Amino acid sequence: MRAVIAERTGPPEVLRVTELAAREPGPREIRIAVAACGVCFHDVVARNGTYRRGVEMPVILGHEVAGTVESLGSEVRGLQRGDLVATTTYSHLCGQCRHCRGGHETSCPERVFLGDAGLNGGYAELVCVDADAVQRIPAGVSMEEASIVACTVGTELNAVRDVGRVQLGDRVLVTGAGGGLGLHGIQLCRLAGAFTIAVTTSAAKAARIRDAGADEVIVADKGGDFSGEVRRLTNGHGADVAIDNVGSPVFGAVRRSMADDGRMVLVGQVTGDFIFINPAQLFLRNVSILSAKGVSRAQLADALDLVARQRIRPAVEDVCPLEQAAEAHRRVEAGLSTGRLVLSPLKS
Ligand SMILES: [Zn+2]
Numbered sequence: 160m161r162a163v164i165a166e167r168t169g170p171p172e173v174l175r176v177t178e179l180a181a182r183e184p185g186p187r188e189i190r191i192a193v194a195a196c197g198v199c200f201h202d203v204v205a206r207n208g209t210y211r212r213g214v215e216m217p218v219i220l221g222h223e224v225a226g227t228v229e230s231l232g233s234e235v236r237g238l239q240r241g242d243l244v245a246t247t248t249y250s251h252l253c254g255q256c257r258h259c260r261g262g263h264e265t266s267c268p269e270r271v272f273l274g275d276a277g278l279n280g281g282y283a284e285l286v287c288v289d290a291d292a293v294q295r296i297p298a299g300v301s302m303e304e305a306s307i308v309a310c311t312v313g314t315e316l317n318a319v320r321d322v323g324r325v326q327l328g329d330r331v332l333v334t335g336a337g338g339g340l341g342l343h344g345i346q347l348c349r350l351a352g353a354f355t356i357a358v359t360t361s362a363a364k365a366a367r368i369r370d371a372g373a374d375e376v377i378v379a380d381k382g383g384d385f386s387g388e389v390r391r392l393t394n395g396h397g398a399d400v401a402i403d404n405v406g407s408p409v410f411g412a413v414r415r416s417m418a419d420d421g422r423m424v425l426v427g428q429v430t431g432d433f434i435f436i437n438p439a440q441l442f443l444r445n446v447s448i449l450s451a452k453g454v455s456r457a458q459l460a461d462a463l464d465l466v467a468r469q470r471i472r473p474a475v476e477d478v479c480p481l482e483q484a485a486e487a488h489r490r491v492e493a494g495l496s497t498g499r500l501v502l503s504p505l506k507s
């Protein structure tokens with residue numbers, strides 16, 4: 160099969176297309192003929208060496224996969240050749256532990272992230288994953304859209320609905336609004352009936368962010384304090400919920416933007432920087448810090464359903480052949496695109 164391999168960490172040029180033998184699926188695995196694989200910021204930081212956890216070189220990156228079931232292990236039930244599936248971003252989950260059984264499989268102690276651990280990832284013609292780690296794609300969702308739903312719509316559904324518990328009329332702050340997570344978080348907040356304030360560092364992305372459903376867009380300099388503007392836009396009240404897709408660089412400004420009883424939901428971190436907080440600044444105002452990590456299969460099913468019903472539009476910016484993987488990484492690293500770039504081995 161053709162695949163994009165990185166032999167070592169480094170600049171985008173370490174990504175090169177090569178031919179190698181495809182792995183056979185294990186008893187509980189399926190092998191997917193990849194139609195589309197999203198290029199995530201995660202892939203960029205795994206490739207350049209910023210993110211190391213679970214990353215084994217040489218590696219085939221890519222966890223945002225949609226494709227066709229091409230072959231199945233002997234113990235797989237409920238799927239057959241030709242079925243269209245999207246991955247949950249994991250290649251292996253035990254399916255037995257309390258986290259897996261409780262619908263929180265993103266905390267499974269056996270979990271293996273798809274694409275980080277050696278030569279089994281989605282930047283390829285074929286990839287093997289546990290049958291338990293995929294979801295069927297409903298009619299009306301394209302393969303390009305389906306590939307990115309888990310990591311973008313699904314993660315934000317987790318953050319907005321299940322962790323942030325955004326309610327009708329809530330004032331919600333969404334940071335990193337022009338990115339792959341933010342654009343979908345805004346759509347979900349709108350669907351939930353919230354008043355949504357988006358923060359971006361890019362004036363060029365403001366129109367696109369408004370288009371996604373933001374009521375207000377704040378263009379702030381990197382590291383700038385936008386909390387005064389959030390107060391003004393909420394008549395002094397502040398944000399009831401913050402969906403923070405950025406992390407350390409905005410933590411202080413987000414904290415200062417929170418209303419009493421507010422909930423900060425941490426879902427992204429774009430740098431390796433640490434932050435300092437005085438706990439009293441949180442508990443004296445009853446502000447909670449919560450975390451949303453990844454997407455469960457049930458959340459992915461709901462996210463795909465929202466797309467099939469055209470309530471949410473996945474932001475796919477461009478579909479490129481595998482040969483353009485390095486160029487795609489350059490574009491993602493530069494932060495120029497609004498919406499996901501998708502690689503497709505079916506394109507040349
Ligand atoms: Zn991703």
Ligand SMILES: [Zn+2]
Pocket residue numbers: 252253254255256257258259260264267268269
């Ligand atoms: Zn488990």
